[in-house]
Amino acid sequence: MDIILKGGEIVSPQGSYRGDVEIKDGKISRIGEDLTSPTARTIDVSGKLLFPGFIDTHTHFKLDAGDFFTADDFYTGTKAAIAGGTTTILDFATQNKGETLCEALENWHKKAEDQCSCDYSFHMSISQWTPEIREELKTMTAQGITSYKLYMAYDNLKVRDDEILDILKAIKEQGGIVGVHCENGDLINELIYEEKAKGNLSPKAHPVSRPDEIEAEAVNRLLTIARLAEAPVNIVHLSSDLGYKVIERARLEGQKVYVETCPQYLILDDSKYLLEGFESAKYVLSPPLRKEKDIVSLWQALIEDKIETIGTDHCSFNFKGQKERGIFLKYPMVYQGWSIVLCFYIPSVLKKAY
Numbered sequence: 378m379d380i381i382l383k384g385g386e387i388v389s390p391q392g393s394y395r396g397d398v399e400i401k402d403g404k405i406s407r408i409g410e411d412l413t414s415p416t417a418r419t420i421d422v423s424g425k426l427l428f429p430g431f432i433d434t435h436t437h438f439k440l441d442a443g444d445f446f447t448a449d450d451f452y453t454g455t456k457a458a459i460a461g462g463t464t465t466i467l468d469f470a471t472q473n474k475g476e477t478l479c480e481a482l483e484n485w486h487k488k489a490e491d492q493c494s495c496d497y498s499f500h501m502s503i504s505q506w507t508p509e510i511r512e513e514l515k516t517m518t519a520q521g522i523t524s525y526k527l528y529m530a531y532d533n534l535k536v537r538d539d540e541i542l543d544i545l546k547a548i549k550e551q552g553g554i555v556g557v558h559c560e561n562g563d564l565i566n567e568l569i570y571e572e573k574a575k576g577n578l579s580p581k582a583h584p585v586s587r588p589d590e591i592e593a594e595a596v597n598r599l600l601t602i603a604r605l606a607e608a609p610v611n612i613v614h615l616s617s618d619l620g621y622k623v624i625e626r627a628r629l630e631g632q633k634v635y636v637e638t639c640p641q642y643l644i645l646d647d648s649k650y651l652l653e654g655f656e657s658a659k660y661v662l663s664p665p666l667r668k669e670k671d672i673v674s675l676w677q678a679l680i681e682d683k684i685e686t687i688g689t690d691h692c693s694f695n696f697k698g699q700k701e702r703g704i705f706l707k708y709p710m711v712y713q714g715w716s717i718v719l720c721f722y723i724p725s726v727l728k729k730a731y
């Protein structure tokens with residue numbers, strides 16, 4: 378049935394304005410004032426904001442985290458997404474060491490097939506770099522993969538600086554873009570070791586083991602490598618003012634840098650790690666929550682259009698069942714896991730996750 382949404386506040390890239398939206402066969406057919414149609418059902422949406430469908434650039438559905446998978450798979454994750462107005466998600470197909478990129482992509486297609494309630498696509502995470510993998514990039518391009526991810530942290534995923542240089546060059550040849558998890562993994566391992574030696578095993582030690590310098594150093598190193606490769610890069614889940622300052626400087630010098638941040642870095646601060654008992658475990662995510670000054674800095678960058686994307690980094694683990702099973706009690710996390718992110722979609726999923 379055709380539908381006319383009447384009198385809403387239409388939010389568009391050019392600003393927001395009052396108007397009507399007509400939908401025919403599931404597609405927007407007209408936008409204007411005082412739209413009428415004899416056959417359409419009219420819904421009064423005055424006082425409501427009408428957004429285009431959101432695109433979540435960063436999810437980890439059914440991700441193998443060792444003992445178990447992330448709490449949301451493509452079925453529950455995309456149902457939650459669509460209920461919250463997100464009509465497209467981009468998940469990270471992830472190459473485990475020993476796998477080809479084709480195998481990784483096939484794995485992710487299998488996870489998503491016939492499960493999704495919204496549109497989806499994949500970035501490809503590369504964890505192992507060989508001449509054979511380099512060759513595979515052509516196949517990836519042919520199969521629609523144009524966006525990649527590299528990790529500078531997590532022993533099971535991170536790639537070396539020289540590999541990053543070659544990967545950036547190779548993906549540039551394909552016309553693709555690389556997003557990078559910027560944290561210095563070696564320093565994190567050392568700080569975790571120090572915290573553990575002091576007996577600091579609670580979630581409070583999590584931000585101590587991953588301070589903002591760890592992010593800023595990795596951003597700086599990545600941007601240096603990207604300059605050598607003459608390739609643009611995307612900094613994913615940027616969390617800190619210190620990291621942002623490095624990006625600002627590089628941009629002033631003419632470097633092409635894209636930035637993604639996440640809702641959690643815009644609305645929550647590290648006081649959450651001081652909550653009583655295990656409660657603060659809910660807020661363990663990587664990079665960790667930062668301070669008020671970081672939130673202010675990221676908002677300012679957003680207002681100035683200097684942050685291109687907001688992705689959720691939705692990588693959920695149940696509070697009951699998964700976190701309580703002990704794996705996350707070993708803070709700071711030796712577990713080479715993923716960010717454990719609050720679900721920003723719908724309350725039912727919040728209930729499920731925690």
Ligand SMILES: [Zn+2]
Nearest residue numbers: 435437690716
């Ligand atoms: Zn992520």
